[in-house]
């Protein structure tokens with residue numbers, strides 16, 4: 001049997017993907033359904049979540065869910081609805097993130113924008129991941145989680161609310177992995193480079209800084225996400241950050257922000 005056959009246990013595995021209405025989250029959720037995994041597509045945008053789920057290879061396996069994950073009660077509703085729809089959630093992907101706008105630099109970002117970025121990226125990531133882990137532990141089931149972080153967890157992005165929340169997620173992944181390894185729950189970060197995926201409108205000229213010579217696509221991330229989520233392929237991988245950037249991390253192209 002090929003290593004790539006039966007990457008997932010289709011009787012047991014079920015997934016929740018946040019930010020599945022667009023970009024990388026959508027590509028990962030669609031890829032999971034393509035492998036036969038029952039998947040909840042969670043997003044704040046009802047239309048996008050529904051369209052993404054409807055576009056899945058097998059729409060019967062794809063369940064759209066709408067809610068604002070900046071709100072703790074909505075996170076709990078997602079957990080309850082996913083449990084009802086799928087049973088035990090064994091795979092969790094946290095890709096949701098509020099828009100990053102260039103005008104929100106260090107001297108201008110509002111308290112509200114700061115708090116919202118943190119609430120979705122870090123607070124929801126912590127709460128959802130911990131609750132899913134608690135259920136897995138209670139049922140003695142292995143599981144796998146993937147957090148979309150950023151190269152800007154380590155280098156400035158001129159968006160301090162974004163970079164600091166991604167840095168928080170990066171260490172959270174290590175905390176989760178260290179504690180949860182004993183329960184066969186693996187937790188990793190997936191680090192996109194410049195991915196022309198909706199959340200980031202890249203200048204095509206950026207390609208000259210990328211050793212592989214092109215911007216990334218959401219599907220570049222989806223393939224690696226499946227490999228890491230799969231216990232058959234990524235079963236000995238936990239607590240690490242997997243960079244999918246065509247080599248962009250070898251440079252840093254951002255100038256300091258223009259101040260008013």
Ligand SMILES: NC(=O)c1ccc[n+]([C@@H]2O[C@H](COP(=O)([O-])OP(=O)(O)OC[C@H]3O[C@@H](n4cnc5c(N)ncnc54)[C@H](O)[C@@H]3O)[C@@H](O)[C@H]2O)c1
Nearest residue numbers: 019021022023024043044069095096097148195198199200
């Ligand atoms: N695209 C890139 O180049 C890039 C680079 C580095 C990191 N990332 C990270 O990868 C992830 C996906 O990026 P993308 O470009 O696909 O983003 P995107 O903006 O295209 O998609 C993010 C999705 O999250 C949803 N969302 C936003 N706020 C939400 C909330 N409060 N509750 C529920 N859903 C919410 C949005 O509606 C959207 O569908 C993000 O975490 C992002 O930070 C992306």
